[in-house]
Amino acid sequence: MSETRKILILDDEPIVGERLKTLLAKDGHYVEVFTDPRLAIQRLEEKTFDIIVSDIRMRELDGIQVMNQVFQKSKKTKVILITGYATLELARESLTKGAFDFIAKPFKSNEIRTTIGRALEALDNEESPRSRTTSM
Amino acid sequence: MIKALVSVYPDLASVIAMNYACRLSKMFAMEIQPIFVKEPEEGDKAPAVGWVRQTWENGLLDVEQEAMNKLIESERSVYVKLTSLQVIYGDRDEAILDNLLQGGYDLFVEGSISRFEKSVLLQRTCSRLYRKLPCSVMIARNLIDLNKILVIIGDAAPASTLLPALMKLFKGSNVRFDLLYSKIIDSGPLEPIYSEPEIFNEADEIFHGTGWKPEKKLALQGSPRDLATQIEEYSLVATSLPSEPERHNGLLELLSDTPSPILFCRQRIGML
Amino acid sequence: MKILAALDSSSQSTFVATEVARLAANTWADVTLLGIEPEAVNTDQRPFAKGDRKAEDHPLIKSLRENRNILQNYFGPDNSPYNHSVVTSELVEVENGFWEDLQVCRGSIKQLNTRLRTGNPAKAVLTEARNSQCDLIVLGNSISIFGGVLARSVKKILLEADTSVLMVAESKNPRRIVACLDHDNISQPSLELINQMVTLYDADLEIVGLTTQDTLANNVDSKMGEIIKYYAANKIKALVRFVEENRLATFAAQAAQDNLVAIWMGKKSLLSRIFHPRSVEKLLSGTESSLLILR
Incomplete structure (x- = not known):
């Protein structure tokens, strides 16, 4: 699908958002970056995004709480959780609660690009059931 | 209320010292006075005397003072009992000593980052300031939450002077602590000393009726490095300042190897 | 990752x-x-x-x-996350107007x-x-x-x-991650890897700052201050230690006995100059513990 996808990136380390924004904007996506989870939540109230990439450990609000808020508004949005302090329990909790993927830092740009590609494919499949590959 | 003088300088050690002192003030009532002593550098030759000199000195101080005011303001937002920065131009140790003596302080706090080179702590404890200190001194080395103190007692750290000074500082704080009697050897395995040292009975007598009681009493023998490893989980190590530190002082070697802040307890002169 | x-x-x-x-x-x-x-x-x-x-x-x-x-x-x-246990049916269009219902074994997340x-x-x-x-x-x-x-x-x-x-x-859990960093140029992925190691081993972190003749570079002080405040805010016990530049190799060899020593050796690293191949060899031959080279 060629339509521009809307992606929100949330990480309290500014460098992570900046890096991802450059990369994803180059791929033709519309990207907004936040370092404060409360501001991100406010923005999510106003606008629906296709994909959220969020850090898990943040000071005011954690990424899993952000994901819960996202799902209250839109069940279709794909949430990719990233973390610098990964544990098995956190990975399980993330996926059980509906995250599309769980990525531990550090990661290369291609890894996040591939994951976003998979999330977009999943969105395409959900939105147009007559596409080339359909789950039965 | 405990009166503490905290030495600051625009460096990492001072960030740690200020933050640590402020954390302590959450445990017991403490008034914190930060002090910055600007020492004349080699090239700093005062251009004149009187008001000209004073203006020149003030100009030199402005830049650093601004940096330290920022540091103090960031702490003041959380810890309110922090008075304004006192700025002095002169010899650092002399100025601090004067202030400690005249200001009736109970505690002097300074930052000193742990070093691989053990001689640094020894040099500091040999300094004129440390030899003449009229009160206890806290060397803040890392930002560690104060959970439990290790009190090292022994021949060089007599219970009779160390423990009352410690109890005065931490009065009303409900701080948890263990007692350690250590025999420091050059080499050999770390092992317990089985016969209970007499100094533990002396400590019990001092604690009697005060509500103070160690959670554990440890008696260990080992090299400075092994002992340091054994005690590194404590968030503060309290002991006495060696009166005449020798070149090879086992206790100072041990303390050099621990990452925890160090408290050298001394009863305030005039309060004995 | x-x-x-x-x-x-x-x-x-x-x-x-x-x-x-x-x-x-x-x-x-x-x-x-x-x-x-x-x-x-x-x-x-x-x-x-x-x-x-x-x-x-x-x-x-x-x-x-x-x-x-x-x-x-x-x-x-x-x-x-590596199990391919989920068998699903997927209808795949092989060519225009021609479909095949395939049983595929997907489901692995990683x-x-x-x-x-x-x-x-x-x-x-x-x-x-x-x-x-x-x-x-x-x-x-x-x-x-x-x-x-x-x-x-x-x-x-x-x-x-x-x-x-x-x-x-083999089978040695480090007590501490001792990170020898060059604070000017340390890469973000390196810091992230250190955090993962601290989490994995539930270990303390010690950040080693280099001094030359007892003096830290001006900006190193403030950078290290930021780093330790960051860890304090994240409830990670982060200790700081200074080591003279000319004693770093000796320090690392000693620290490596019980800890996981992490050395930042990226292209711009000052440490890659200190840890020349012979020092690395010394470190490798002397240690039975783990070693992490960061880039």
Whole structure:
């Protein structure tokens, strides 16, 4: 699908958002970056995004709480959780609660690009059931 | 209320010292006075005397003072009992000593980052300031939450002077602590000393009726490095300042190897 | 995160696989297990041929499969991100107007690849690391894997890899991660890797600052201040220690006895000048613990 996808990136380390924004904007996506989870939540109230990439450990609000808020508004949005302090329990909790993927830092740009590609494919499949590959 | 003088300088050690002192003030009532002593550098030759000199000195101080005011303001937002920065131009140790003596302080706090080179702590404890200190001194080395103190007692750290000074500082704080009697050897395995040292009975007598009681009493023998490893989980190590530190002082070697802040307890002169 | 585990057929490689499994269990990383078969003297003697059933009996292949099982079994039957247990039907349009209903076995969230390379072991690992764009190479330390194919290549891999390298020691949990950083140029991925190690081993962190004649560079003070306040806010016990530049190699060798020493050796690193190959050799020969080279 060629339509521009809307992606929100949330990480309290500014460098992570900046890096991802450059990369994803180059791929033709519309990207907004936040370092404060409360501001991100406010923005999510106003606008629906296709994909959220969020850090898990943040000071005011954690990424899993952000994901819960996202799902209250839109069940279709794909949430990719990233973390610098990964544990098995956190990975399980993330996926059980509906995250599309769980990525531990550090990661290369291609890894996040591939994951976003998979999330977009999943969105395409959900939105147009007559596409080339359909789950039965 | 405990009166503490905290030495600051625009460096990492001072960030740690200020933050640590402020954390302590959450445990017991403490008034914190930060002090910055600007020492004349080699090239700093005062251009004149009187008001000209004073203006020149003030100009030199402005830049650093601004940096330290920022540091103090960031702490003041959380810890309110922090008075304004006192700025002095002169010899650092002399100025601090004067202030400690005249200001009736109970505690002097300074930052000193742990070093691989053990001689640094020894040099500091040999300094004129440390030899003449009229009160206890806290060397803040890392930002560690104060959970439990290790009190090292022994021949060089007599219970009779160390423990009352410690109890005065931490009065009303409900701080948890263990007692350690250590025999420091050059080499050999770390092992317990089985016969209970007499100094533990002396400590019990001092604690009697005060509500103070160690959670554990440890008696260990080992090299400075092994002992340091054994005690590194404590968030503060309290002991006495060696009166005449020798070149090879086992206790100072041990303390050099621990990452925890160090408290050298001394009863305030005039309060004995 | 992408991890490349360098393995050979020696029995010691199983502990490397176990350590990779631990790391993978925390991070749910994409993992490549790379088996190395050293260069054959006679080029006609290719160790594996296409369709060769005897290859199944090759010690390296057996060992790699064992190691893959270690990794898969580490998670338990239902929790592995590498399991291909979900069988689904997918309707695929083969050509215009022609469809096929395929039963496919997907469902793995993360990739677990098992690959083999022949040739010079160090070269093989470095090539695979570059091609796979991994974030971390894991291999056994030269004492633990003594006698194995990779033992003599450890130093070259540590020094020449473009990415971070974790050299793991057998069954030793570090008490502390001692991070020797060059605070001017430390890369974000390196800091992130340190955080993952602190979490994995539930260890304290000690940040080592370099001094020259007792003085820190001006901006290092403020940078380290930011770093320790960051860790304090994140409830991670981060200690600071200063070491004179000319004593760093000695300090690291001593610290490596009980701790995981992490050394930032990126292209712009001051430490790569201090840790010249001979110092690294000294560090490798003296340590039975793990070592992390950050890039």
